Amino acid sequence: MDQRVGTGSGVTQDAAARAEELARDAYGRLLAILAARDGDIESAEDCLAEAFAQALRTWPETGVPNSPEAWLLTVARNRGHDLRRSAAHRLNEPFENLEQTGALSVVPELDPDAIPDRRLALLFVCAHPAIDPAARTPLMLQAVLGFEADQIGRAFAIPATAMAQRLVRAKRRIRDAKIPFVVPDRDQMPARLTPVLEAIYGAYAIDFPLVAGTVPRDSLAGEAHYLATMLAELLPEEAEALGLAALISLSLARHPARGTVDEFVPLDEQDPSLWSPELIASGEQYLRRARDLDRMGRFQIEAAIQSVHCARATSGETDWRALLTLHTALLSLAPTLGVRVAHAAAVGRVEGPDAGLEALDAIGDESAPRFQPAWATRAHLLAAAGRAGEAALAYERAISLTTNGAVRRYLERRCAGLVGETRPNAASPITCPGGRLPS
Amino acid sequence: MRYALLIHYPQPAVSTLSEDEIKAGMAAFHAYAKALEEAGVLRSAEVLQTIAKATSVSLKQGKLQVQDGPFADTKEAFAGIFMLDVPDLDAALAWAEKCPAAHWGTVEIRPSAVRFVDGAWTSGSEPVRA
Numbered sequence: 001m002d003q004r005v006g007t008g009s010g011v012t013q014d015a016a017a018r019a020e021e022l023a024r025d026a027y028g029r030l031l032a033i034l035a036a037r038d039g040d041i042e043s044a045e046d047c048l049a050e051a052f053a054q055a056l057r058t059w060p061e062t063g064v065p066n067s068p069e070a071w072l073l074t075v076a077r078n079r080g081h082d083l084r085r086s087a088a089h090r091l092n093e094p095f096e097n098l099e100q101t102g103a104l105s106v107v108p109e110l111d112p113d114a115i116p117d118r119r120l121a122l123l124f125v126c127a128h129p130a131i132d133p134a135a136r137t138p139l140m141l142q143a144v145l146g147f148e149a150d151q152i153g154r155a156f157a158i159p160a161t162a163m164a165q166r167l168v169r170a171k172r173r174i175r176d177a178k179i180p181f182v183v184p185d186r187d188q189m190p191a192r193l194t195p196v197l198e199a200i201y202g203a204y205a206i207d208f209p210l211v212a213g214t215v216p217r218d219s220l221a222g223e224a225h226y227l228a229t230m231l232a233e234l235l236p237e238e239a240e241a242l243g244l245a246a247l248i249s250l251s252l253a254r255h256p257a258r259g260t261v262d263e264f265v266p267l268d269e270q271d272p273s274l275w276s277p278e279l280i281a282s283g284e285q286y287l288r289r290a291r292d293l294d295r296m297g298r299f300q301i302e303a304a305i306q307s308v309h310c311a312r313a314t315s316g317e318t319d320w321r322a323l324l325t326l327h328t329a330l331l332s333l334a335p336t337l338g339v340r341v342a343h344a345a346a347v348g349r350v351e352g353p354d355a356g357l358e359a360l361d362a363i364g365d366e367s368a369p370r371f372q373p374a375w376a377t378r379a380h381l382l383a384a385a386g387r388a389g390e391a392a393l394a395y396e397r398a399i400s401l402t403t404n405g406a407v408r409r410y411l412e413r414r415c416a417g418l419v420g421e422t423r424p425n426a427a428s429p430i431t432c433p434g435g436r437l438p439s
Numbered sequence: 440m441r442y443a444l445l446i447h448y449p450q451p452a453v454s455t456l457s458e459d460e461i462k463a464g465m466a467a468f469h470a471y472a473k474a475l476e477e478a479g480v481l482r483s484a485e486v487l488q489t490i491a492k493a494t495s496v497s498l499k500q501g502k503l504q505v506q507d508g509p510f511a512d513t514k515e516a517f518a519g520i521f522m523l524d525v526p527d528l529d530a531a532l533a534w535a536e537k538c539p540a541a542h543w544g545t546v547e548i549r550p551s552a553v554r555f556v557d558g559a560w561t562s563g564s565e566p567v568r569a
Contacts, residue, residue, distance in 0.1 A: 150459070157467065158542050160460055211467050212474035212537035370529045400530040403537045405477050 015059035018068065019052055026069045028144035032118035034076055036181035039125075041143055041171040043083065044076075051076035119144060120234040121181040123227075126170075127195040128179050135170040136199035142167055144230075145223055155220050157211045189238070197244045197299060200227045204248050212403040225252050232286060242290035243300030249283030250306035252276070264406035272313035280310045301330045320349040337365050338373065345377045353385035372401040376411060388418045441482065441551035441563045442531040444521040448544025449514060450490045467539035475523065475534065486519035515544055522551075 027048070034044035051072045065071040125131075126139040138156065141147045147155075153163035173179070184192040204224035225248045232245035257274035259265035287307055290300050305326045312318050327343040340363045348356020360378055368374050375398035382391035395415035402408040456464070468486065475481035490509040497504045509516060518540070525531050528548070535546045551563025 154463065157539070159464065161456070162543055211539045211542075212471050212534065370532065372533070396526075400526045401533045403474060403478070403533055405474060408478060 015064055016056060018064045019055045019059065022055075022068050022072065023052060023146055026072065027146035028119045028122065029117055030069065030073050030076065031143055031146070032122035032181075033073065033116070034080065035125075035143070036118050036121060037080070038175075039178055039181060040175045042168070042175070043080065045143075047076040047079040047083070048072070050079050117234070118181065119230065120183050123196050123231065124183060124192060125174055125179055125181055127192075127199040128174070129192075129195065130177055130179060131170050131173060132166070133195070133199075135166050136195065137202035138163060138167055139170050140199055140227060141203060141223060144227065156206065193235075193238060193240060196231065197240055200224055200231060201244060201248070201299070203227065204251070221248075221252055221255065224248055229282075229286075236289070237293065239290045239293040239295040240297040240299050242286045242293070243297055243303050246283045246286035246290060246303035247299050247306060249279045249286060250303060250310050253279035253283060253310060259406060262406055262409075264404070264410040266410065267309060268318075272310075275310065275313050277313070280313065283307070283310070296329075298330065298334045301326055301333065305330070320346065324350045337363070337368060337371055340365070341368075341371065341373045341377050345380070348377075348381045348384065353381040356381045357385065370401065372398055375401060379411070379414070383414070383418055391415075392418055440525065440527060441554065442523045442525060442528070443549045443551060444523060444531070444535050444538060445517060445547040445549060446486075446519040446521075446538070446540040446544060447515040447547065448518050448540055450516040450518075464539065471537065471539055472521075474537070475521065480523045480525050480530075480534070482522040482524050484519075484521045487517070489518075490516045518544070 030051075031041070031044055031048055034048060035041045037044075054075055055068070055072060059065075122143055123140065126143055127136045131139065138149075138152045141152050141155075142149065149164035149167055150160035152158075152167075153160040156163065201224070204221055206220070228241075228245040228248045231241050235241040253276040254267070254270060256276065257265060257270035257272070283303065284307060287300070287303050290303070305323060308319055308322050308326065324343075324346040327339070327346040330339050331343050341360070344356050344359035344363070347359040357378065360374065360381065363374070365371075375394055379391050379394035379398050382388075382394055392415055395411055395418070399408055399411050399415070402411060472481065472484050475484070493509040495504075495506040495508065495510040497506070497510070521534075521538070523531060523534060525534065528550070531548050535541065535548050538546045540546055553560045554563050555561075
């Protein structure tokens with residue numbers, strides 16, 4: 001890509017556009033290298049920000065270098081050395097430490113392929129057990145994708161100051177506790193991978209209550225997809241990493257059919273022609289690769305559930321028996337309230353609404369009475385069983401617990417259509433914010 | 440059943456906030472109030488100025504005391520109220536956890552005891568849903 005031709009604002013725009021493109025694609029790669037040196041993410045961020053600022057100043061004049069990533073890395077490193085050198089002067093420390101790193105040498109143009117990818121280590125740092133779980137997802141978005149605290153705050157509907165504090169606290173903890181920038185070895189991998197997967201999934205299915213009436217930034221799902229596919233590429237031998245990439249790809253494939261802010265379209269009623277065949281194909285590929293590794297896990301089962309739903313695009317039907325088998329398997333691995341309710345809905349589909357209601361009654365979780373999906377599922381099952389009166393009460397209860405307008409209107413429609421309704425297969429899981437059921 | 444969502448957060452919050460942050464907070468409160476209104480559960484909403492603007496009056500000590508400031512100096516101060524009419528506590532909880540202020544303070548849920556309507560005190564638990 002030659003951006004050196006031309007003069008004036010065209011070049012400025014090209015340089016600016018190129019810097020922005022790089023900021024998206026290379027940010028995490030560069031930050032991972034810079035921060036790995038001494039574990040100081042904050043200072044690495046500052047140096048990288050200055051490198052990008054310098055690129056915006058000089059590239060319009062000089063043209064975009066052949067290896068922009070190497071250019072940025074060199075400038076950021078030099079900036080880091082300047083900072084450390086002045087600190088060293090103040091502390092009257094010898095220079096040997098700086099020489100030893102070899103980074104004092106200014107390399108004007110490097111082969112970009114020679115820049116090692118240390119993002120994997122960075123992901124493990126962000127989701128380290130010593131980091132507050134609530135900070136892990138935001139930290140990944142910032143360190144790997146270069147998001148500003150206020151952008152992340154907006155995406156999670158948390159005030160920018162609160163989000164910034166949370167991020168700074170996490171970064172200082174990484175530096176001060178000397179959390180190593182390494183990829184865990186084989187023994188530690190299973191235990192250490194799970195929080196990484198969960199943090200990435202957390203960007204997809206935000207699992208805390210958002211402000212009612214607000215919508216999480218849609219493109220955060222795109223970022224989760226980016227992180228999940230990146231992790232799968234960096235860890236091609238980890239079945240669950242592939243499983244997560246499959247899960248997010250297959251779920252994201254159905255986004256265009258899920259309705260709008262004003263209208264909720266449940267999975268059953270979605271038009272499969274709106275689903276993305278590309279994302280389904282790539283999700284299926286990840287799932288196949290995961291299966292070949294023959295190590296089952298929660299994300300693979302959830303991906304397989306999505307895969308069965310997506311198969312309706314070609315077969316025209318939903319294989320509820322296969323879904324029940326998968327939900328039962330998921331129940332044994334991750335018996336969360338959401339998983340148990342979804343399992344009861346699947347039982348209702350295959351074995352009839354009475355069996356579904358029985359499964360729902362057997363949950364016995366103390367927070368079930370406040371769990372909106374449990375009431376929505378109960379209402380659907382009662383309606384399917386022809387018990388319209390009880391179904392209406394369950395709908396009323398579900399509606400009172402629903403803060404999302406689109407979902408509430410959907411439930412009100414279903415409730416209004418109850419009179420004399422005896423459809424045998426009307427049970428289906430309902431999603432709601434915080435419900436964590438597949439939509 | 441009427442419930443008050445009482446919002447408490449650290450003071451003085453506003454003076455330390457940037458204009459963008461205040462705007463973002465107002466947008467969040469607006470979205471929240473619209474969602475409550477659309478669900479038909481909102482009876483009233485009011486966000487108060489900071490405790491720096493408070494004046495307190497008391498006759499407890501036998502004579503009129505007018506104090507410049509809040510009646511109690513606490514880390515988190517009362518900042519606003521949303522009156523809801525919902526079937527039960529679980530529904531009130533569902534709304535409270537979606538309140539923007541829950542992210543930077545505390546939302547206290549208090550059931551109404553009595554309220555004054557049309558010249559008489561009425562039980563707060565009487566359903567008044569349209």
